[in-house]
Amino acid sequence: MIQYDNHRQKLALICSGQLSLQENVEFFLSNIKKQSNLNAFISVFEEQARKQASLVASKIAQGNAGKLAGMVVAVKDVLALEGEKLTCASAILANFTSIYTATAVQKLIDEDAVIIGKTNCDEFAMGSSNENSAFGAVKNPVNAEYVPGGSSGGSAVAVAAYMCDVALGTDTGGSIRQPASFCGVVGLKPTYSRVSRYGLTAFASSFDTIGPFARSIDDVAAVMEVIAGYDDRDATSSKIAVENYITELSLTSDVLRIGVPKEYFGEGLQPEVRSAITSILDKLREAGHQIQEVSLPSTRNAIATYYILTMAEVSSNLERFDGARYGERAENSANLNDMYCNSRTEKLGKEVKRRILLGTYVLSAGYYDAYYRKAQQVRRLIKEDFSRVFSQVDVLVTPTAPTTAFRIGEKSTDPLEMYLSDIYTTSANLAGIPGMSIPVGSDNNGLPIGLQIMANEFQELELLKLGSVIEKIMR
Amino acid sequence: MNKEYRYEPVIGLEVHAQLLTNTKIFCGCSAKFGAAPNTNVCPVCLGHPGVLPVLNERVVEFAMKMGFAVNCSINQKSIIARKNYFYPDSPKGYQISQFELPVCENGHVIVSLKDKEPKKIRIKRIHIEEDAGKSVHDLPYGTGIDLNRCGTPLIEIVTEPDISSAEEAAAYMMKIRQLVQYLGICDGNMEEGSLRCDANVSIRPRGSETLGTKTEIKNMNSFRNVEKAILFEINRQHEILEDGGSIIQQTLLWDADAEEARPMRSKEEAHDYRYFPDPDLLPVIISDSWLSSVRESLPELPASYIDRFTNVFGLPVYDAEVLTQEKSIATYFDEVCKFTTDYKSASNWIMGEVMRILKEQKIEICSFPITAEALAELINLCQNNTISIKIAREVFGYMIVEKKTAGQIVKEKQLVQLSDEGAIRTIIAEILTKFPNELEELKSGKEKVFGFFVGQIMKETKGKANPQVVNTVLRAMVTEL
Ligand SMILES: [Zn+2]
Numbered sequence: 034m035i036q037y038d039n040h041r042q043k044l045a046l047i048c049s050g051q052l053s054l055q056e057n058v059e060f061f062l063s064n065i066k067k068q069s070n071l072n073a074f075i076s077v078f079e080e081q082a083r084k085q086a087s088l089v090a091s092k093i094a095q096g097n098a099g100k101l102a103g104m105v106v107a108v109k110d111v112l113a114l115e116g117e118k119l120t121c122a123s124a125i126l127a128n129f130t131s132i133y134t135a136t137a138v139q140k141l142i143d144e145d146a147v148i149i150g151k152t153n154c155d156e157f158a159m160g161s162s163n164e165n166s167a168f169g170a171v172k173n174p175v176n177a178e179y180v181p182g183g184s185s186g187g188s189a190v191a192v193a194a195y196m197c198d199v200a201l202g203t204d205t206g207g208s209i210r211q212p213a214s215f216c217g218v219v220g221l222k223p224t225y226s227r228v229s230r231y232g233l234t235a236f237a238s239s240f241d242t243i244g245p246f247a248r249s250i251d252d253v254a255a256v257m258e259v260i261a262g263y264d265d266r267d268a269t270s271s272k273i274a275v276e277n278y279i280t281e282l283s284l285t286s287d288v289l290r291i292g293v294p295k296e297y298f299g300e301g302l303q304p305e306v307r308s309a310i311t312s313i314l315d316k317l318r319e320a321g322h323q324i325q326e327v328s329l330p331s332t333r334n335a336i337a338t339y340y341i342l343t344m345a346e347v348s349s350n351l352e353r354f355d356g357a358r359y360g361e362r363a364e365n366s367a368n369l370n371d372m373y374c375n376s377r378t379e380k381l382g383k384e385v386k387r388r389i390l391l392g393t394y395v396l397s398a399g400y401y402d403a404y405y406r407k408a409q410q411v412r413r414l415i416k417e418d419f420s421r422v423f424s425q426v427d428v429l430v431t432p433t434a435p436t437t438a439f440r441i442g443e444k445s446t447d448p449l450e451m452y453l454s455d456i457y458t459t460s461a462n463l464a465g466i467p468g469m470s471i472p473v474g475s476d477n478n479g480l481p482i483g484l485q486i487m488a489n490e491f492q493e494l495e496l497l498k499l500g501s502v503i504e505k506i507m508r
Numbered sequence: 509m510n511k512e513y514r515y516e517p518v519i520g521l522e523v524h525a526q527l528l529t530n531t532k533i534f535c536g537c538s539a540k541f542g543a544a545p546n547t548n549v550c551p552v553c554l555g556h557p558g559v560l561p562v563l564n565e566r567v568v569e570f571a572m573k574m575g576f577a578v579n580c581s582i583n584q585k586s587i588i589a590r591k592n593y594f595y596p597d598s599p600k601g602y603q604i605s606q607f608e609l610p611v612c613e614n615g616h617v618i619v620s621l622k623d624k625e626p627k628k629i630r631i632k633r634i635h636i637e638e639d640a641g642k643s644v645h646d647l648p649y650g651t652g653i654d655l656n657r658c659g660t661p662l663i664e665i666v667t668e669p670d671i672s673s674a675e676e677a678a679a680y681m682m683k684i685r686q687l688v689q690y691l692g693i694c695d696g697n698m699e700e701g702s703l704r705c706d707a708n709v710s711i712r713p714r715g716s717e718t719l720g721t722k723t724e725i726k727n728m729n730s731f732r733n734v735e736k737a738i739l740f741e742i743n744r745q746h747e748i749l750e751d752g753g754s755i756i757q758q759t760l761l762w763d764a765d766a767e768e769a770r771p772m773r774s775k776e777e778a779h780d781y782r783y784f785p786d787p788d789l790l791p792v793i794i795s796d797s798w799l800s801s802v803r804e805s806l807p808e809l810p811a812s813y814i815d816r817f818t819n820v821f822g823l824p825v826y827d828a829e830v831l832t833q834e835k836s837i838a839t840y841f842d843e844v845c846k847f848t849t850d851y852k853s854a855s856n857w858i859m860g861e862v863m864r865i866l867k868e869q870k871i872e873i874c875s876f877p878i879t880a881e882a883l884a885e886l887i888n889l890c891q892n893n894t895i896s897i898k899i900a901r902e903v904f905g906y907m908i909v910e911k912k913t914a915g916q917i918v919k920e921k922q923l924v925q926l927s928d929e930g931a932i933r934t935i936i937a938e939i940l941t942k943f944p945n946e947l948e949e950l951k952s953g954k955e956k957v958f959g960f961f962v963g964q965i966m967k968e969t970k971g972k973a974n975p976q977v978v979n980t981v982l983r984a985m986v987t988e989l
Contacts, residue, residue, distance in 0.1 A: 113558045121557065133551045135558060234557040239787035268562045268789055346787060349590050352601020353555045358653065373594055396592075396782035405784060 035060075035195060039251035040104050041279075043198070047093055047103055054093070054103045054147075058086040061105050061149055065196045071172045071181075073190040075110045076118050077150035085147045092145060099144030101259055104252075107191040107200040110151040111158050112138055112243070113232040121234050122166040123156045125360045125380035135232020136267070137201060137243045137260040144259050149197050152187030156382040157351065158203055158236045160184050161211060161454045164445050165384045172441070173215060175480055179438040182212030185246070189216040192246040199247040199256055203233055205240045206339055207434075207458025210470035213246055214433035214483020217472040219500065220246045221253050222458075224490045225465035226271040228257075229264030235350040237343035238269075240462040250500040253469070254278035257493060276494050282501055289499055291317060292327035292426035297457055303436040305476040310432050310484055313473050316506050317430075317499075327422045327429070331415045332460055336452060338415065339459040341395050341408040348392030351385065387448065412463050419464045423489035428499050431457050433470040433483035461487050469496040471503050515711040515749070517742045518719055519671035523684050524662050525694040526639065526702040527570045533638045533661035534561030534604065541700075545644070545654035553659035555599030560788050563588070567661040568611060568792055570693040571636050572802045574663055575612030577687045577809055578631050582799060586611045588636075588789040591781045596653050597641035605664075607783040610635030611792065617687075619679040620829075629680055630668040637662050663693075669708065669719070674738035678731050681705055682833075685731075690809050690835045698730050705734055709741045711749070720745070721755040725769050727762045737762040740769055813838045821851035830859050836873045837863075840880055847884030850891045857883060861904055878907050886914035898971055899923050927974040932965075932981050935973070939964050940985070950986055958982070 036052065037043040046052035065077055082105070092098035108114065111121045113131040120126045134142070142148065155165040163171040163186025171186040173179040174194040181190045185202030189212035192200050202209040204222035213220025221244045228243045235241060245256035261275040293314065298307065318324050356362035356376030363375030381389070395404035422429065434454055444451045461468035467490070470483040484503065488495040532539050535552035552559040575582050589607040612634035620626045641658035645651050665684060671677050685703055688694035695702050710722035725741055728734045740762075745755050760769035810832045817828035817838075832838045837858065844854045862883070866873060878886075886907065890900045895918055906917045918924055926932060939961065940947050950957040965978050 111558075113556075119557055126557070129557070131558075132556065133559075230558075231560050232558040235788075237787075266562060267560050269560075269787075345784060349592050349602055349782070349784070352592060352594065353557070353599060355594055355601060357596040358554070358599055359556070369596070393782065396784055398780045398782075401782075401784070 039249040040101065040198065040255050041251065043104070044093070044102060047090070054090040055083065055086045057103070058082050058105060058147060058149070061195070061197055064194065065150070065191075068174070068194050068196065070177060071174055071190050071194060072169050073152055073171055073187040073194065073196060074107070074150045075120055075122065075153050075168050075187070078117070078148060082147050082149045089145045089147060099146075101141060101144040101146040101255065104141075104146045104255075105149050105198045106141055106146045107149055107152050107188060107197040108138055109154050109158075109185050109188045109200070109202045111154060111203055111234040111236075112151075112201060113234070114138055114148065114151070117151065119234065120151075120168070121157045122154050122168055123354075123381065123385070124167040125354045125356070125376070127167065127361060129360050133232065135243075136229040136264045138232065140259050141201075141256070152185070152191050152200060154187050154202075155184035155208075156385050157234065157347075158184040158205060158208055159347070159384050159388055161207070161451050162439070162441070162444065163187065163212070164441065165382055167382060170441055173438050173480070175217065175438070175475075176478070178440055179480060180215065180441050180443075182215035182434070182438060184208040184212075185220075186212045186216075188246050189213055189218055189220065192216070192218045192248060199245050199252050201243055201256075201260075202246055203236070204242050204244055204458075204462065204468075205236045205343060206462050207455040209242075209244050209246065210433050210458050210468055210483065210485055211455065213470040214472075214485075215438040215481065217475070217481030217483075218246050218248055219250060219253050219469065219471050220244065221257065221469040221493070221496065222461060222467060223257065223261060223493055224271070224467045225462070226269050227467070227491065227493065228260050229262075229267040229270045231264055231266040235346070237346040238350060239346065240339075240343055242462070250471070250497055250504050251279065251282070253500070254282055254497050257497075261493075271491070273491055278494055278497055281494055282497055286498060286502060288321055288323065289317075289428060289495070289502075290323045290325070290426040291499070292325055292422055292429045294327050294329045294332070294422070294429055294431060296329050296332040297431035301435050301453070301456075302432060303476065306432050306434075306436065306482050309474045309482045310430065313484055313503060313506065314430060317502065320502065320506075322502075325426065327426060329415075329418045329422060329460070331411065331418045334411050335415060335460045335463055336456055338408045338411045339455070339463055340391075340452060341404050342412065342463075344388045344392035345396050345405050346392070347385075347388045348390075348396060351381075351389055354381070356380070384448070415460060416464045419460075419466055419487075419489070427488065427492075428495050429487040430499075431485045431487070433457060433485040437476045437478070437480035437482055457485060464490075466490050467493050467496055469500055471500050473503065473507060514714060515746055516714045516716075517672055517674075517738075518669045518710050518712060518722075519673075519677055519738060520669040520708040521667050521671065521677060521680060522706045522708070523665045523681065524704040525574075525665065525684070525688050525696075527567060527661040527663060527693055528695060529564060529566045529570065529661055531564055532659035533564050533567050533636070534659055537659065539660045541656075543656055545652070545656060548656040549658070553599070554655060555601075561604060561786075563789060563792065564661065567636050568794065569802055570661070570691075571611040571634055571663045572794070572799070573691045573693055573806060574665065574688065575615065575634055576803055576806055577691055578615040578617050578634075578665070580612035580615030580631060580634060582612055582794060583609055584794045584796075584799065585609065586635075586792045586794075588786045588792065589783045590786045591637075591783055593779055593781060595640065596651070597643050597655070597658065599641070599655060599658060603638060603640065604786055604789070605637035605783075606635035608785075609791075611794075617680065617683050619676060619683050621675060621679055627670075627676060629670045629676075632666045632668050634663055634665050637664060669710075674735045674742065677707060677738050678735040681731055681734050686810055686833060686835075690807060692807065701729065704729070707734070707738055707741075709738055709745070710755070711742060711745050721757050723755065723757065724759045725762055726759060726772075729764065733762060733764050736764075736767060737769055740767065744769070810835075810838075817841070821845060821855075823851060823855050827852075827855045827859065831855060834873075840873050840876075843880030844884045844887070847881050848887045848891070850887050853887045853890065854884070857887060857904075861901065865908060877911055878904075882907065882913055889914055889918060893925055893927060893974060894918065895923055895925050896971070896975060899925065902971075923972060925974045926969055926972045927977050929977060929981055932973060932977055933985070935968055936961075936965060936978075936982055936985055939968060947989075951989060958986075
């Protein structure tokens with residue numbers, strides 16, 4: 034088993050000779066094999082991971098290894114890695130190989146992390162259950178009849194089931210936080226623009242973020258320190274300096290002003306989830322933190338606004354997958370238009386096509402003002418809600434999802450029901466603020482419950498601070 | 509009534525100018541032409557999954573320059589948008605362009621047509637965008653796609669429908685070419701497609717305020733074709749209306765060989781481009797200091813050259829316009845005038861002999877063998893009567909071939925003009941005795957014969973005799989007789 038709680042401990046064990054990085058990598062590889070029924074990976078880099086492990090081990094021995102030396106990382110298969118398949122869990126890219134590497138992934142490699150493979154997810158990151166994958170559904174490690182959440186289900190499972198140390202996921206409307214909640218791991222969605230999106234296959238460009246899954250706050254902090262920061266290949270990435278999260282975390286903790294938005298505790302919230310969150314809030318109050326109820330009235334418009342805007346961006350972002358230049362192409366088409374039509378009809382999944390069609394509709398002449406422009410205005414109101422609240426509190430605490438994991442197939446025939454599982458997570462993406470899910474126990478079926486913390490933009494440190502406090506409470 | 513009087517054409521032009529930046533608009537690839545297919549490409553311009561565009565600021569700068577040159581207002585905040593459509597040479601499935609809030613708006617240019625009042629043509633907008641790749645048809649395996657051109661920067665200059673004839677449209681295009689060349693932002697070559705033009709054409713009864721149904725003509729790849737295609741379309745629409753028909757709104761492709769415009773297949777033009785702001789690119793913000801530094805960096809423009817050539821050098825307006833048509837010619841003229849004060853002769857030489865040679869040899873002034881200083885020397889030899897204009901043309905010919913200065917040639921070939929009255933008197937006396945009959949005729953007042961004697965004298969002196977001196981001396985000698 035694993036003898037360490039976080040990467041710092043792991044590195045110490047390697048340095049003192051108590052842990053062999055090569056054996057550690059073998060441990061993860063055998064876990065991946067043993068639990069292949071969970072379907073967490075699309076590609077596993079067995080040989081490269083072994084080679085990289087020896088290389089990094091000798092670097093560690095020589096004392097010239099990077100910050101994340103020996104950290105074994107899985108990467109969601111919407112992120113580019115040169116020379117490896119980039120499928121986005123779609124049939125249309127089933128055999129596509131990337132010719133370059135995403136900035137976030139490159140930064141991990143540069144710090145001597147070992148990339149062990151690419152994880153399964155919902156097709157083009159669209160979904161909340163990881164059932165929309167051309168490579169099959171991913172299963173929850175706690176109970177394989179349940180979904181792991183989505184879209185970054187494979188990454189959450191890989192961390193929860195000890196197939197790696199940490200994993201990168203992407204979060205457009207909750208795709209890191211919701212599966213983290215369903216699988217019982219920590220998952221952080223950074224501020225929009227905090228981590229370069231270069232190399233992240235776009236779903237909704239003004240929402241997409243890349244962030245880590247880990248079993249500890251410490252490792253989330255360690256990965257964030259490396260992947261955050263300005264990138265001249267992403268014009269929207271922020272130039273604001275990245276804090277030394279780990280150093281800051283080790284300093285004495287402050288009293289936090291914690292807001293509890295009442296809109297997040299209404300109808301449809303599973304009682305066990307409610308009581309788990311309430312009990313944590315009680316303990317935080319006991320520990321001297323200030324808890325106050327706040328209101329985010331625009332929350333009720335979040336889901337509608339989120340889907341209108343993201344679908345509009347989807348319809349444009351996915352136009353490049355047309356069978357003309359790369360990816361799969363339908364055979365036997367009479368002409369160019371048929372080729373486009375057949376390729377996209379055959380090779381794209383149902384949910385992806387649904388969103389492309391709805392997005393095409395909301396951008397069409399005559400509907401643009403009623404839908405797209407209107408939704409942009411509502412998005413601004415949602416942002417204003419949050420800035421107002423963050424003038425009163427440092428962080429917000431909510432449930433990550435209204436329920437724990439649901440059964441495979443339970444919601445897959447009802448897209449609206451599925452969309453509502455993102456009800457607590459989409460607002461952070463609309464506002465561009467950071468959010469994190471942290472495990473706070475489990476329900477009567479043993480399924481994990483997640484608590485969401487949100488903070489003002491670029492205040493990832495606040496998330497990590499409160500996360501550490503809760504992590505200690507839970508131990 | 510004549511058709512030109514019954515109907516009035518209403519024309520608007522959309523001109524695309526390919527910008528002379530080193531790199532493409534959204535990636536670091538070279539924007540140069542002529543490389544092997546698909547070599548000036550990278551993941552970004554190939555539209556691979558996950559790539560992001562980063563704006564080349566030079567492109568904004570070039571658009572601002574054009575905006576200043578055509579009196580536009582510059583939007584200090586402009587929005588970059590996506591124009592969505594499927595085509596194999598458009599790798600992202602959308603073109604990055606501008607829709608609401610372009611870089612420049614509300615400008616105008618003045619075009620002058622012969623014998624007509626100068627015409628003001630309003631410019632609605634100038635926006636920046638990326639070019640598409642090229643589909644190469646009829647390859648052994650079908651159609652290939654070359655994405656080298658994909659992502660090369662363009663500006664699109666859109667007029668209001670202020671143009672009222674094919675001739676005016678061509679003149680407007682010439683004006684735009686002249687400006688982009690002066691600004692150094694585009695080579696202005698229509699044949700090679702670095703300057704392209706689409707025209708919206710409609711006609712309406714003269715005096716009517718409502719616009720007729722318009723058609724769009726594409727693929728006019730020369731100034732002559734712009735004029736021909738628009739004329740063709742005006743006539744076509746006129747015939748339809750005269751026959752009681754109505755115009756169908758459609759896109760036509762100009763076929764330069766067949767000299768006709770043919771409709772594109774309707775499927776290809778039924779577009780709803782679904783423009784929306786590109787979420788990958790922030791609004792373009794032009795600071796006050798950037799704006800003023802670009803304004804200050806503007807080169808001298810044709811209007812200022814014309815002003816200087818007419819007022820400082822005293823040239824006729826016609827000369828000034830011909831000399832400023834191309835910037836390289838205007839600067840050549842400027843250079844010549846540094847070495848001579850005979851400005852009008854300099855203008856005559858350039859508009860005549862120099863331009864003739866450029867045309868004959870199909871070369872640009874930059875590769876013309878006679879430097880501005882050398883041409884000025886030749887002009888000065890004429891001005892101080894060292895050689896006659898006739899000899900000067902001969903010397904000019906030698907200068908092109910032998911690449912020597914006028915002074916050297918005149919010396920080597922002993923072409924110095926003979927102006928000495930005594931010497932000329934001696935030669936005339938000899939000739940007069942050679943032709944007694946003609947001399948009698950001249951004495952009896954036959955003026956025609958005067959020219960005969962001048963010719964004989966020039967022949968005797970191999971053209972070197974100063975014609976004015978010959979005239980005066982001959983006249984005097986005849987009266988003396
Ligand atoms: Zn490129």
